[in-house]
Amino acid sequence: MSNDASPRHFLRHAGLVICINTLIAACLVVSDAGKTFLSQFIYAQSIGLVTWALIDFGRFAIQRDPDSGWPKGWRAIALPAFGVTVGNIVGSVIGDLLTGLDRMSVLHHHSTREMLGHLLYFGTIGGVVAYFFWATGRAKHFAEVIATTRREAAETQLMLLQSQLEPHMLFNTLANLRALISADPNRAQEMLDHLIAFLRSTLSASRTVQHPLSTEFERTADYLALMKIRMGERLATDLDLPGDLAGAMVPTLLLQPLVENAIKHGLEPHIAGGRISVHARRDGRHLVIDVRDTGVGLDAAASAQGTQFGLEQVRKRLSTRHGDLATLTLSAATDAAGGTLASVRLPLETP
Structure with missing residues (x-):
């Protein structure tokens, strides 16, 4: 019994x-x-x-x-x-x-x-x-x-993947900060202040494997504010989170690697810069999050130097958490603005 x-x-x-x-x-x-x-x-x-x-x-x-x-x-x-x-x-x-x-x-x-x-x-x-x-x-x-053992093992693996991803983001940001110190010390100081605030806000989230989508959007906004100091007018942002999806549970550090990849491989090589748009929507029983940039496009970004570490980590974490039910796809934007669309699709979970 x-x-x-x-x-x-x-x-x-x-x-x-x-x-x-x-x-x-x-x-x-x-x-x-x-x-x-x-x-x-x-x-x-x-x-x-x-x-x-x-x-x-x-x-x-x-x-x-x-x-x-x-x-x-x-x-x-x-x-x-x-x-x-x-x-x-x-x-x-x-x-x-x-x-x-x-x-x-x-x-x-x-x-x-x-x-x-x-x-x-x-x-x-x-x-x-x-x-x-x-x-x-x-x-x-x-x-x-x-079932509990498998869930705990999956969460441990997610924490390990996340621990590998956070230093990667930090090293890239510090490299950008180092380059900015000699070129514009005032902006470097402002960027350092934002970096401290960003790291403080991510400290609590680093101790868990998932959190509400609203929290993930807040962290993404903090990161974009950090990048905007370095890129200035070359970076425009647009974040759209419907109210009914704010409480949806997603893996931590899900969007920041996608945004970082869009900036590094899409907007930075583009002389005029461009726009980063992050949009969440419901598709039946699934949550879809689109990260769109208007940069150099998928072909040019694919041939650019640099690793795809962040994207691979996101794919591994989605697979660990949801198996085949979650995907990350990259595709070329089809409208006149051009650029690249990264789309995350995962089961819609609410607390």
Whole structure:
């Protein structure tokens, strides 16, 4: 049996017991043609339900094994034995009352041999049913343990990938800051202030594997503000987050690598610079986030020097978290503004 004490748990078990009791009644009618199905049905349900209730409810009052929800040691045998014995006696009394007999069958109507036969018959069935519930509960417990272990392993891998990604972003930013110090010390100072604020805001997020999309947009806006100091008028930004998607859960550091890639490979090689647009939208049960730049275009960006470390990390983290249900695609923009479109598609999750 499982550790679940919810009404749904008891209703599910009760329904299964009723079905088994009905099957028992049908078998008894076949083996004893002198009794009607209704009579056998009443006794089977009375004895079976009382026995089940004593065992299934009673186990919650006894020390249980957390792996199965079943009592430990000798109690594992004593509880079913108690439930079957008392269930036969009380169930038979209830059956007598429901069928209109004027005396209690457990004391007068049945011989000792019949009573022992009933105990053996229903005891065997009760033991089989109890073992079935025990095995089902144990299997459910270990399935939950496996699922938890896999989830924790995936989160650990996500944290590892994130820890590799954050220094990559920091090194690139520091390299840009170093180049700006000699060219424009005032802007370098302003950029350093924004970098400190950005790192402070990401400190708490670095301790988790996912957060609301609104938080991810805020971090992306901070990063773009940092880059705008270095690029000046060459960088324009546009962030669009619909209110109904603000609470959607996404991996941390999902957008910043895409924005960084768009700036480094799309806008920086473009003399006039360009615009970065980040837009979130709902597509059925999926969340789609588009990062669009109006830079040199996909072909030119692909031939430019530099690694695609950030994009590969995003793909790995999406795959670790969602498997084949999440994708990252790059495509050339088809309108007159040109540039590149990076599109992330993942299952829509809300807290």
